[in-house]
Structure formats: C-alpha cells, structure tokens
Amino acid sequence: MIPNPAIVQAVEQLGYRVTVGDVAAQIGLDVGQAQQGLLALASDVGGHMQVANSGEIAYQFPQNLRGVLRNKYWRLRLQEWWQKIWKVLFYLIRISFGIVLLVSIVLVFLTIAIIITATNRDGDDRGDRGGGGFYMPYFWIGPDWFWVFYPDYDTRYRQRRRETSNLNFLEAIFSFLFGDGNPNIDLEDKRFSLIAATIRNNRGVVTAEQIAPYLDDLGEGYAQEYEDYMLPVLTRFNGQPLVSPEGHLVYHFPELQVSATQQQSRRVPAFLQELPYRFSAASSGQIMLGIGLGALNFVGLLVLGNLLADGLAAAQLGGLVAFVQGVYGLLLAYGVGFLLLPLVRYFWVQRRNRKISDRNQRRQARANLLASSDLVLQQKIAYASQFAARSTITKDDVVYSTDSDLLEQESQNPAQIDADWQRRLSGSP
Structure with a gap:
C-alpha cells in the first residue's frame, strides 16, 4: 500500500529524522497509526531506526524519500498525473x-x-x-x-x-x-494537532481544562464531571490518567515527551476557532x-x-x-437555478455561520475559565508538573542503528554497549 501522504509530508517538514511523537504531534495523528506508518515508510524507502540508550526510537529517512516512493509505486505516479489533469478539468468545469x-x-x-x-x-x-x-x-x-x-x-x-x-x-x-x-474541511486534523502541541508545550502532562478549549462535545452531568471527553484524546495519543492525592485527574502522554530534534514550544491559539x-x-x-x-x-x-x-x-x-x-426547457431551468441556488445558499451559509459562532463562543468561554484558573485547577497543574519532561534523542544518545551491523557498532563503541547491557541486566531504567 502507498504510505500515508500526511506522514510523508510530516517527515519532510521535520527534517527527515523523527520520532513517533513528532509525527503524531505534527499532524494530530493517532500514535498507533503514526508508528505503523513510520515503520512502513522506513521499509519502503530504506529508512533506519536509531535506538537511544533510554530505549526510545528515532527514525532516519533519506532526503529523496518522495523520489524513491515515486519510483516504487506506479499508483503514486498515476495519482500525481491525475492531480495535474484534474486541475485543468476542474478549471474548465468552473x-x-x-x-x-x-x-x-x-x-x-x-x-x-x-x-x-x-x-x-x-x-x-x-x-x-x-x-x-x-x-x-x-x-x-x-x-x-x-x-x-x-x-x-x-x-x-x-x-x-x-x-x-x-x-x-x-x-x-x-x-x-x-x-x-x-473552510473547515481539515478541522479534525487541526483540532488534534493543536491538542498535541498543547500537550508538548506542557511537557507531556496536561489537565482536562487545558484541552477543553479545543473540543466540542464535552457532554453534561456525569460525563463532564468525570471528564469522559478526554477518552478520545487518551486513545489517540496513547495517554494515561494519573490521580492526585486530592483525587484530581491529570493526563500523561509519554510518546509526546520524546523528540528527535530540539524543538521550541509551538505557539497555539487559546482555543480552536472555526472559520465562517x-x-x-x-x-x-x-x-x-x-x-x-x-x-x-x-x-x-x-x-x-x-x-x-x-x-x-x-x-x-x-x-x-x-x-x-x-432546448428552451433546459435554458429556463438554468436561468431559474442561477438565481435560486445562490439565494438558498445564502440562507444556508447564514445558518451554518450562526452554529459556528456558537461553538467558537463556547470554546472561548472555556479558554477564559482556564486563564482565570481557580485554586483547584492550580493544584492540578502543580501536580501535573511533577511528571512533566522533555527529552531529545541526539546522535550521541544512539546505541544501535539499523543502518550498520550490530557487531560493527559494538567494535566502534564497546564501552557504551557494555554499559547499556549492564544497566538492562541490573534492571536500572
């Protein structure tokens, strides 16, 4: 199967060396799908896995991966050809x-x-x-x-x-x-990309209140009180809830704490705003x-x-x-439709925009509550900070890479390999 185009684009944007968390955060993709997609892409283009002494994995891809894919998959060449043809056809239709x-x-x-x-x-x-x-x-x-x-x-x-x-x-x-x-055709991808960026900016641990401004349906009553709306986020990014001594929930996302390159905090809007x-x-x-x-x-x-x-x-x-x-009947039908269709669409646009405005206002209200956090929320954020972390897999951290033989790597760096095995045998992290 042809690799996921979104993953290919994310790898290119991130400099051809990524972790699963990098890709998941870049495009808001499910962590499991990101991992499977990276493995498939590495297999297709001859990429390599780099294992750090912490056990984390970075993926290194060749700079010409798109050209490799184009040469390997005739369907990819056909898609690119069809996209060019479709641009011309669609313009003629317009x-x-x-x-x-x-x-x-x-x-x-x-x-x-x-x-x-x-x-x-x-x-x-x-x-x-x-x-x-x-x-x-x-x-x-x-x-x-x-x-x-x-x-x-x-x-x-x-x-x-x-x-x-x-x-x-x-x-x-x-x-x-x-x-x-x-204008919001990619809203879900944008939503989860902003959520992932928020998690990363908070070094992998967040409260539900920090995520709520980017969600829509929070439920009511029991579902909202017990933060059931966080379940899709936990599932997508392989997170796990943690309970504070006061009984409050915070959410930990280990995969989003690891990156292949040093990255600055990404600027994100206070809430998800749909375009009218x-x-x-x-x-x-x-x-x-x-x-x-x-x-x-x-x-x-x-x-x-x-x-x-x-x-x-x-x-x-x-x-x-x-x-x-x-052909008078066809001409008359076109003439009536030419005037009637925009009129109907005008009122439809007004109705859709009112709903969009309502959703934006609800999300903005949650962002305002977060900005004026009460004592309970401050306690939750303080507890979450205990688990916050951010690590970068540099080339110095790599103890094994699939681009060369294991025996060759051991001969080049025997002390590092021996120390790593001793640590693993002793059960040290």
Whole structure:
C-alpha cells in the first residue's frame, strides 16, 4: 500500500529524522497509526531506526524519500498525473457555468431579435410600416464586453473600487453559484494537532481544562464531571490518567515527551476557532454583475417563452429558432437555478455561520475559565508538573542503528554497549 501522504509530508517538514511523537504531534495523528506508518515508510524507502540508550526510537529517512516512493509505486505516479489533469478539468468545469450563462443570453436575445425582425418584415410586406424594430443594448456588442474575461477584470473595469478579487469573471460566476468550499474541511486534523502541541508545550502532562478549549462535545452531568471527553484524546495519543492525592485527574502522554530534534514550544491559539463560511470569494462588483446578468437572462427567457408559446415562430422560421425552442426547457431551468441556488445558499451559509459562532463562543468561554484558573485547577497543574519532561534523542544518545551491523557498532563503541547491557541486566531504567 502507498504510505500515508500526511506522514510523508510530516517527515519532510521535520527534517527527515523523527520520532513517533513528532509525527503524531505534527499532524494530530493517532500514535498507533503514526508508528505503523513510520515503520512502513522506513521499509519502503530504506529508512533506519536509531535506538537511544533510554530505549526510545528515532527514525532516519533519506532526503529523496518522495523520489524513491515515486519510483516504487506506479499508483503514486498515476495519482500525481491525475492531480495535474484534474486541475485543468476542474478549471474548465468552473468556467463552464459562466460560459453557459453568456451563451444562454446570446441565444435568447438573438432568437428574440430574429422573431421580432421576421414579424416586422411580415408587417412591412402587408404595408404596415409602423417603424417597429429591435434594439440590443450596446453593452452586449461593444468592446467593453470582453473585459470580463481578464483575470484582473475588477481592477481594469472598475478602477475606483477598493475591493478586488483574484477571480476572473467566469471563475466569479462559479463562486457566486456554489461558493468556495468548506473552510473547515481539515478541522479534525487541526483540532488534534493543536491538542498535541498543547500537550508538548506542557511537557507531556496536561489537565482536562487545558484541552477543553479545543473540543466540542464535552457532554453534561456525569460525563463532564468525570471528564469522559478526554477518552478520545487518551486513545489517540496513547495517554494515561494519573490521580492526585486530592483525587484530581491529570493526563500523561509519554510518546509526546520524546523528540528527535530540539524543538521550541509551538505557539497555539487559546482555543480552536472555526472559520465562517464565505458566501463567495468574488468581489461585490462581480456578484452584482452576476446577479444582473442572471436577471437579464431570466427576463429574456420569459419574453422568449411568450414568443414561442404557440409554436408558430419555430415552425415558420426553423433553424436557430427551432433549436432554441427545443432546448428552451433546459435554458429556463438554468436561468431559474442561477438565481435560486445562490439565494438558498445564502440562507444556508447564514445558518451554518450562526452554529459556528456558537461553538467558537463556547470554546472561548472555556479558554477564559482556564486563564482565570481557580485554586483547584492550580493544584492540578502543580501536580501535573511533577511528571512533566522533555527529552531529545541526539546522535550521541544512539546505541544501535539499523543502518550498520550490530557487531560493527559494538567494535566502534564497546564501552557504551557494555554499559547499556549492564544497566538492562541490573534492571536500572
């Protein structure tokens, strides 16, 4: 199986020499999964385990591990190829909705012009020269119409506007219709990464109150009083509860106390803050233009529907008019959906954002309680500090590595090996 991409990325970010705790803390991954993933990755790319005299293990990986993986797994090469293809396909999908809108407007008003022109011609043939005609606004035929295709359309076409968008017109139409995705799609990974960083900053021992600002469902009554909400954290990072003499619980995470490199405390926010949904990344000018074009298209469809209602125009004129009548239902469905979908999505975004705001406020309230800790919490933190520790596996601490033969290592460092065995035989830690 292809190694976990998140583990590969974590190893690269951490300098190719890591412990299980390093990887688990970096990406918020389950300790067991991190260990299995590192073992599998080391096996695939020829990595090595380095055992310290304390029994802790660091993993050393080659600098070109991604290239090794790419050469070994054809599926990985296929995935990278597909990602490149998908970027192009997705871009074409995004701009297609704007193209369909413009095509619809052109078809609708061109068909209206043909029908009205034919009607006026028939009137002229009958001697009715009342001066009828069809006027198409300059906006649709003038050169300024093509400015909407420029990526910096909002800057070029509206120089006086302060708000700009990185989207061109066609991309803005997609954003107006469907938004820009879930801003919290990686929320769980972010949550446990912050929790792991908090544990590490407190040198491997924390209280439940220090973790609560990053969690959501704390339960009520018995579950909250007895801190059942800590169970997923304990399971994920292989922690264990400790009971103070006063009967308070603190939580110890040995794997997160060990690192392969010297690391500074990581800055973490006081609480987990979810990002609100944006209605659209398009500028307000682009949104107003989209609404205007959608309304123009819808009004044109209503007018065209009235002209095509009896079917005589399509039967007499044929050609484009007959084609438009055949696809009129699709054009009308698109026209209605173009206006209705953003309206429904607007109220959906407002509802989701209210829930996100409520969760953020609850987590912030827990962070405020932690900041103004009472005597009980201070006692718990003081008790937890007794078990706090932070150790780094340096190359000087390594007594055995899988990159060379054991006998060779013993001959190079016999005193260290002998001392290590004597300590193990005597039962010393």
